[in-house]
Amino acid sequence: MRGCDDKLKLLMQSFLTPRSFPTLLCIAMSFAFRSSLRLAAIRSQFLPSIIPLQRPFSFSPIRTMSVPTNMKAVVVEQTGGPEVLQYKTSWPVPTPQEGQLLVRNNISGVNYIDTYFRTGLYASPKPEILGREGAGTVVALGPNTSGFKVGDRVAWLGTSGYAEYTAAPAAKAVKIPEGVSDEDVMASFLSGLTVLSLAKETYAVQKGDWVLVHAAAGGAGFLMTQVLKNIGAKVIGTAGGPEKCALVKSLGADVVIDYRSEEGKDWVKLVKEATGGRGVDVVYDSVGKDTWEGSLEAVKRKGTIVWFGNASGPVPPISLPTLSPKCVKIARPTLFGYIETREEFEYYTNELFSLLQSGQLKVKIHKVYPLEDIIQVHKDLEGRKTTGKPLLKP
Numbered sequence: 001m002r003g004c005d006d007k008l009k010l011l012m013q014s015f016l017t018p019r020s021f022p023t024l025l026c027i028a029m030s031f032a033f034r035s036s037l038r039l040a041a042i043r044s045q046f047l048p049s050i051i052p053l054q055r056p057f058s059f060s061p062i063r064t065m066s067v068p069t070n071m072k073a074v075v076v077e078q079t080g081g082p083e084v085l086q087y088k089t090s091w092p093v094p095t096p097q098e099g100q101l102l103v104r105n106n107i108s109g110v111n112y113i114d115t116y117f118r119t120g121l122y123a124s125p126k127p128e129i130l131g132r133e134g135a136g137t138v139v140a141l142g143p144n145t146s147g148f149k150v151g152d153r154v155a156w157l158g159t160s161g162y163a164e165y166t167a168a169p170a171a172k173a174v175k176i177p178e179g180v181s182d183e184d185v186m187a188s189f190l191s192g193l194t195v196l197s198l199a200k201e202t203y204a205v206q207k208g209d210w211v212l213v214h215a216a217a218g219g220a221g222f223l224m225t226q227v228l229k230n231i232g233a234k235v236i237g238t239a240g241g242p243e244k245c246a247l248v249k250s251l252g253a254d255v256v257i258d259y260r261s262e263e264g265k266d267w268v269k270l271v272k273e274a275t276g277g278r279g280v281d282v283v284y285d286s287v288g289k290d291t292w293e294g295s296l297e298a299v300k301r302k303g304t305i306v307w308f309g310n311a312s313g314p315v316p317p318i319s320l321p322t323l324s325p326k327c328v329k330i331a332r333p334t335l336f337g338y339i340e341t342r343e344e345f346e347y348y349t350n351e352l353f354s355l356l357q358s359g360q361l362k363v364k365i366h367k368v369y370p371l372e373d374i375i376q377v378h379k380d381l382e383g384r385k386t387t388g389k390p391l392l393k394p
């Protein structure tokens with residue numbers, strides 16, 4: 001042991017000469033520098049949003065996960081029936097631009113509005129990937145995009161949801177809270193935000209109001225009925241067929257009318273009877289062409305009609321004096337007009353998430369379809385075969 005100690009002393013003495021100090025200092029600094037680098041790399045992987053990384057050790061937080069070049073997507077090159085929906089297995093993955101997130105979609109929503117862009121009722125540039133919403137994981141950020149990081153679980157509104165990856169606007173994306181599934185969010189995101197804004201802003205529904213909701217078993221109608229009942233309104237729901245009517249009844253609707261049945265064809269008379277001849281305070285009409293005249297009759301004097309969709313076709317131009325006899329107000333709102341600013345968007349998304357978390361809003365998923373079955377989804381939706389919300393698994 002003693003011999004060992006002597007050798008160590010000799011070694012130290014030969015190293016610790018005045019001439020060797022600069023070399024030793026360099027070695028020590030290099031070791032410290034490398035350790036810092038390693039630490040920064042670990043921090044940038046696990047804690048990029050918690051600890052802001054500083055130069056020179058931070059470099060930049062990870063801004064991308066490994067992303068393939070091509071993906072599966074549904075593309076529309078020209079307007080038409082469901083057959084124009086083309087399932088592609090090798091479509092380029094988009095590159096996120098400034099203000100965009102690249103999201104790997106776990107699930108996407110299918111909305112009636114998608115059929116309008118497919119048919120050309122609403123204009124949009126082609127070729128186009130349809131789909132207005134998705135939920136999944138952020139895999140990359142475009143330049144100068146803040147507020148999110150790779151790995152965040154988000155829901156987004158935008159375009160091109162019928163695909164494995166979407167370059168979604170960060171301004172219309174939101175982190176999904178713990179305890180809320182991607183599927184529950186997609187069953188209620190675009191539809192739920194619409195319903196909440198329509199019931200609060202287009203017409204501020206009050207406890208005790210009589211409200212007529214058309215297509216009450218559909219994606220938006222299913223949520224609308226619940227939101228109205230939560231406010232304390234008296235709801236008259238219309239739906240096509242006994243199964244759909246039973247579903248609407250189970251949500252607590254006060255009166256349910258099967259407007260495709262023999263008796264229900266005269267739904268205006270039934271609405272008048274239910275309201276003691278007075279008519280309803282407000283109609284939420286997303287069916288359009290087939291119901292608009294009846295809705296005008298069913299609304300009370302000084303009542304409001306909210307036309308917010310065209311499931312049966314658009315409402316034809318109305319002559320304004322038609323509204324005079326009963327002093328009726330009409331509105332033609334769109335969700336995006338109510339969530340233009342980040343503050344407005346967060347207001348409604350927070351409200352939606354808290355309703356989902358508290359169980360005050362139940363969702364109904366009609367079915368989760370694989371992406372390649374997209375033609376069938378549109379056929380089912382336009383064929384009035386769905387209840388609640390159809391979803392797509394990219």
Ligand SMILES: NC(=O)c1ccc[n+]([C@@H]2O[C@H](COP(=O)([O-])OP(=O)(O)OC[C@H]3O[C@@H](n4cnc5c(N)ncnc54)[C@H](OP(=O)(O)O)[C@@H]3O)[C@@H](O)[C@H]2O)c1
Pocket residue numbers: 110111112113190191194215216217218219220221238239240241244286287290308309310311312313333334335336381382383384385386387388
């Ligand atoms: N303005 C906005 O910002 C906004 C946002 C979201 C949704 N919307 C509108 O809200 C409506 C509902 O959208 P959604 O995605 O939830 O669809 P949905 O209600 O699930 O499906 C449409 C429903 O409309 C009914 N309908 C009545 N006549 C029809 C016809 N001739 N052809 C097809 N369906 C008919 C059907 O229910 P029955 O069988 O029970 O009649 C059908 O299930 C759509 O009009 C949509 O454009 C508007």
